[in-house]
Amino acid sequence: MNTSPNLLSPVKLGRYELPNRIVMAPLTRNRASEGLVPHQLNATYYAQRASAGLIVTEASQVTPYGMGYPNTPGIYSSEQVEGWRLVTDAVHQQGGRIFLQLWHVGRISDPSLQPNGVLPVAPSAIAAADHVTPRALELDEIPGIIEAYRQGAANALAAGFDGVEIHGANGYLIDQFLQDGTNKRTDAYGGSIENRARFMLEVVEAVVGVWGADRVGIRLSPNGTFNDMSDSNPTATFTYAVKALNPYNLAYLHLVEPRTGDQNDLGARYFRSIYNGTLISAGGYDRDMGNEAIANGDADLIAYGRWFISNPDLPQRFAVNAPLNPYDRDTFYGGTEKGYTDYPTLSLQTA
Ligand code: FNR
Numbered sequence: 115m116n117t118s119p120n121l122l123s124p125v126k127l128g129r130y131e132l133p134n135r136i137v138m139a140p141l142t143r144n145r146a147s148e149g150l151v152p153h154q155l156n157a158t159y160y161a162q163r164a165s166a167g168l169i170v171t172e173a174s175q176v177t178p179y180g181m182g183y184p185n186t187p188g189i190y191s192s193e194q195v196e197g198w199r200l201v202t203d204a205v206h207q208q209g210g211r212i213f214l215q216l217w218h219v220g221r222i223s224d225p226s227l228q229p230n231g232v233l234p235v236a237p238s239a240i241a242a243a244d245h246v247t248p249r250a251l252e253l254d255e256i257p258g259i260i261e262a263y264r265q266g267a268a269n270a271l272a273a274g275f276d277g278v279e280i281h282g283a284n285g286y287l288i289d290q291f292l293q294d295g296t297n298k299r300t301d302a303y304g305g306s307i308e309n310r311a312r313f314m315l316e317v318v319e320a321v322v323g324v325w326g327a328d329r330v331g332i333r334l335s336p337n338g339t340f341n342d343m344s345d346s347n348p349t350a351t352f353t354y355a356v357k358a359l360n361p362y363n364l365a366y367l368h369l370v371e372p373r374t375g376d377q378n379d380l381g382a383r384y385f386r387s388i389y390n391g392t393l394i395s396a397g398g399y400d401r402d403m404g405n406e407a408i409a410n411g412d413a414d415l416i417a418y419g420r421w422f423i424s425n426p427d428l429p430q431r432f433a434v435n436a437p438l439n440p441y442d443r444d445t446f447y448g449g450t451e452k453g454y455t456d457y458p459t460l461s462l463q464t465a
Pocket residue numbers: 139140141142143171172173215281283284333370396397398399417418419420421446447
């Protein structure tokens with residue numbers, strides 16, 4: 115019998131066999147300890163969610179200059195590598211798999227968050243709303259930024275992760291290079307879409323050099339206007355970017371869905387015929403929508419963000435179609451255990 119897959123069907127992702135297709139989406143929670151080092155509380159949080167087919171960590175800056183919010187963990191110091199080791203060990207002890215999301219915020223920062231209070235850097239000196247005008251990167255600085263991604267990837271390997279996801283979405287540095295609202299460069303990294311995609315592809319190459327393509331994913335948000343993003347022709351830009359990723363045979367492409375539900379928008383359904391590999395789709399899914407997207411072939415896996423915050427045992431709840439704990443927005447960003455490691459599992463609630 116040929117039954118179509120659903121959220122609970124196993125799937126191959128790069129070199130891994132996952133027990134289900136439910137991904138924990140990358141979620142910034144602003145709870146690193148001093149030195150932006152992950153600690154035991156973070157290890158507990160991720161280990162509670164180890165039944166996900168795959169966990170993608172919160173975005174983690176590859177350099178102190180790539181930071182844009184308070185208390186986000188880094189992946190550039192030896193203390194951070196040691197801290198992440200607590201997390202990866204705890205997740206592996208629970209039988210899970212965990213990729214680190216590699217991050218540089220570019221212009222979405224502020225001198226108060228930068229070493230020595232310098233200006234944040236970006237492809238061009240164009241400010242996002244409510245942010246300072248960044249400093250445009252000099253051409254000869256770009257290899258150093260690529261190197262920071264490569265070093266961050268090498269640090270993630272040393273910290274015991276199973277792979278990495280390159281954060282190319284949501285208006286951060288890679289996205290700032292891709293889209294022409296933020297990239298007015300006239301050198302090899304700006305102008306044509308070939309040039310605007312160059313930075314992303316150089317990051318991909320550097321990271322693949324560390325991990326091998328079958329343990330590297332990338333996240334893009336072709337419809338996103340978050341962080342004041344715009345492009346004069348998103349369809350052309352992202353069609354080119356996605357096609358350019360095909361030859362790398364990455365573990366996956368992770369797409370943030372448009373919120374409109376319009377099938378002509380640049381979501382997984384649109385890119386399915388353009389991208390040759392495994393697709394993860396994120397954004398606004400509940401259980402039924404996730405099952406449907408997998409069954410009809412729009413995506414291979416579904417990432418859940420907010421529902422995974424409030425339901426550490428989300429796969430189990432989906433399996434028995436149990437009600438979900440509501441999430442508390444007030445504790446999304448920053449704080450301690452409250453709204454982080456204290457959401458109950460089903461077995462606790464029914465005991
Ligand atoms: C996010 N999102 C996000 N995305 C990303 O690529 N890196 C990140 O660090 C974060 N951080 C983050 C924090 C919080 C509190 C939220 C709510 C969201 C976006 C997230 O991965 C996901 O795409 C959205 O939450 C939409 O999915 P849901 O929540 O509708 O399942």
